[in-house]
Amino acid sequence: MGISITAHSPLFATAPQASPEDMQLVAQEGFKTVINNRPDYEGGSDQPTADAVGEAARAAGLNYIAQPFSPSQVTQALVEEFAALVGQAEKPVLAFCRTGTRSTNIFQAAMAMGLLNPHDLTLVNVPAVSSAPAGDATPQKKSPDFTASVTPASAVGVGAGDSPLRRHDVVIVGGGSGGIALAASLFKRQPNLDVAIIEPSDQHFYQPAWTLVGAGEFDVRKTVRNMHAVMPAKAKWIRAAVASFQPESNQLMCEGGEVVAYQQLVVAPGLALLWDAIPGLVDTLGKNGVTSNYRADLAPYTWDCVKSLKSGVALFTQPMVPIKCAGAPQKALYLSAAHWQKQACLNNIHIEFHNAGGALFSVADFIPNLMKQMQTYNAEVNLGSNLVAVDGVAKKAWFERKGADGNPERIEKSFDMLHVVPPQQPHAFVKNSPLANADGWVEVNQATLQHTRFPNVFGLGDAMSAPNSKTAAAIRKQVVVLAENLLAVRMNRPLPMAYDGYSACPITVGNGKLILAEFGYNGKLMPTFGGDPTAPRASGWYMKKFLFPFLYWHLMLKGHEWLARPKKQSV
Numbered sequence: 001m002g003i004s005i006t007a008h009s010p011l012f013a014t015a016p017q018a019s020p021e022d023m024q025l026v027a028q029e030g031f032k033t034v035i036n037n038r039p040d041y042e043g044g045s046d047q048p049t050a051d052a053v054g055e056a057a058r059a060a061g062l063n064y065i066a067q068p069f070s071p072s073q074v075t076q077a078l079v080e081e082f083a084a085l086v087g088q089a090e091k092p093v094l095a096f097c098r099t100g101t102r103s104t105n106i107f108q109a110a111m112a113m114g115l116l117n118p119h120d121l122t123l124v125n126v127p128a129v130s131s132a133p134a135g136d137a138t139p140q141k142k143s144p145d146f147t148a149s150v151t152p153a154s155a156v157g158v159g160a161g162d163s164p165l166r167r168h169d170v171v172i173v174g175g176g177s178g179g180i181a182l183a184a185s186l187f188k189r190q191p192n193l194d195v196a197i198i199e200p201s202d203q204h205f206y207q208p209a210w211t212l213v214g215a216g217e218f219d220v221r222k223t224v225r226n227m228h229a230v231m232p233a234k235a236k237w238i239r240a241a242v243a244s245f246q247p248e249s250n251q252l253m254c255e256g257g258e259v260v261a262y263q264q265l266v267v268a269p270g271l272a273l274l275w276d277a278i279p280g281l282v283d284t285l286g287k288n289g290v291t292s293n294y295r296a297d298l299a300p301y302t303w304d305c306v307k308s309l310k311s312g313v314a315l316f317t318q319p320m321v322p323i324k325c326a327g328a329p330q331k332a333l334y335l336s337a338a339h340w341q342k343q344a345c346l347n348n349i350h351i352e353f354h355n356a357g358g359a360l361f362s363v364a365d366f367i368p369n370l371m372k373q374m375q376t377y378n379a380e381v382n383l384g385s386n387l388v389a390v391d392g393v394a395k396k397a398w399f400e401r402k403g404a405d406g407n408p409e410r411i412e413k414s415f416d417m418l419h420v421v422p423p424q425q426p427h428a429f430v431k432n433s434p435l436a437n438a439d440g441w442v443e444v445n446q447a448t449l450q451h452t453r454f455p456n457v458f459g460l461g462d463a464m465s466a467p468n469s470k471t472a473a474a475i476r477k478q479v480v481v482l483a484e485n486l487l488a489v490r491m492n493r494p495l496p497m498a499y500d501g502y503s504a505c506p507i508t509v510g511n512g513k514l515i516l517a518e519f520g521y522n523g524k525l526m527p528t529f530g531g532d533p534t535a536p537r538a539s540g541w542y543m544k545k546f547l548f549p550f551l552y553w554h555l556m557l558k559g560h561e562w563l564a565r566p567k568k569q570s571v
Contacts, residue, residue, distance in 0.1 A: 008108075071255060074105070086121055170196070315354060325469075449482050467501070479564070
């Protein structure tokens with residue numbers, strides 16, 4: 001056959017993208033119905049359209065059904081609709097999408113929810129789709145009752161899928177710094193709380209150290225631990241990715257089809273790094289002198305590039321904010337330049353910093369000293385300059401900026417080393433959910449971190465809408481506020497804590513020197529220690545390299561809140 005078919009039962013199979021030419025072969029294999037789960041043009045103009053595949057399917061004597069959806073659009077209602085389509089379809093059924101994965105997942109979800117009889121794939125709990133006229137794609141159905149026979153949370157094992165719905169007191173989406181620290185802090189306050197953490201990865205990273213890895217100052221192996229090692233013992237780890245939120249019914253759906261209900265929900269999945277948003281970048285990352293400290297596997301290559309460069313052009317980029325740790329793009333430049341200075345080859349290397357934004361740093365008080373550092377290393381600062389394409393083999397990069405006439409212009413640059421920070425945004429399952437604001441962020445009150453429309457939902461960390469800098473230090477303060485406020489909601493009490501926007505960005509301006517930038521909402525300086533908070537200090541370097549990793553692994557992730565508790569206040 002022209003496509004690879006995976007059978008899930010004698011009556012149902014899935015496949016990756018099918019073409020019109022495949023339909024005769026599909027019919028010859030004995031299939032009676034084809035379901036297309038892929039939206040048109042998802043893969044570009046070369047993707048066969050639904051109409052073209054449908055016409056070929058009908059010509060081959062097949063029944064054809066189009067039910068296109070993206071993975072982030074999976075809801076309980078969509079699974080019910082799919083079950084209805086399969087239940088009334090002439091069998092065997094072949095469903096396809098880009099890779100076959102989403103068709104497989106939605107079928108497995110329908111089976112896990114008990115919507116289809118496993119023997120003959122007839123409907124169990126969902127009425128069949130009505131014979132609506134062509135063009136009316138809305139199935140006529142009634143949602144089944146998923147609450148009648150729910151297994152108690154305590155009886156459901158981690159990752160279990162034998163119950164259509166599992167319940168927990170608190171569900172935390174994301175097992176990063178925010179999710180793990182919050183769960184630990186909640187257990188410190190209420191040990192018997194039923195907390196589940198939804199996280200697909202089996203590894204947990206201490207990301208702030210990756211800039212030091214890229215400078216040869218930290219072992220990358222010390223930045224990663226097994227997720228089991230950091231997961232609080234009392235937490236129930238659901239190793240899955242979230243597909244969609246249904247806050248109106250206090251539940252969410254995982255990509256594998258499992259439905260999880262909650263009393264309170266905390267959304268803390270971090271950000272999506274859009275590596276493929278820059279044409280040519282993915283093909284050259286980790287080679288040809290193209291690197292990034294925003295990935296653990298690439299940060300050691302940054303150090304390789306820095307060590308090997310003795311002359312030439314080094315480009316460092318920063319996309320439009322918000323991004324996680326907005327100071328990190330500069331840190332890569334300063335630490336690289338400090339090494340070249342030490343090796344007496346700095347004068348042979350032309351350094352450029354291309355920042356898509358209009359200022360070197362978001363807090364004006366720190367800009368003068370940061371500009372001094374740029375001048376110390378003879379670095380050319382280009383503001384409003386956004387990386388838009390890379391050709392690693394040719395060693396060329398293209399930037400867009402406003403020209404003298406106000407119109408965009410494209411500038412070509414040659415390089416020997418290119419450090420890239422990719423554009424960043426909320427994950428699709430957040431951005432396209434009812435929890436998001438118009439810009440795709442989890443919509444919260446910036447003081448309480450409580451959702452503005454769903455009082456039992458909170459946002460934490462990089463994915464929420466509060467206008468703070470997105471750093472681990474910010475999350476450390478947010479965790480305390482959120483833990484206290486969430487428990488207050490559970491007890492129907494006024495929210496006692498307010499987050500002041502505190503964030504800290506330890507900007508390594510050279511080996512042994514660091515500006516500990518601490519600030520809150522509206523750029524208010526909030527130094528923990530005395531002296532000029534905008535000046536480089538040797539003490540900050542030792543805190544960054546030695547103290548902060550210890551605090552992260554042994555205090556923050558364990559629920560200890562040293563120097564993290566804000567003053568209680570009514571909000």
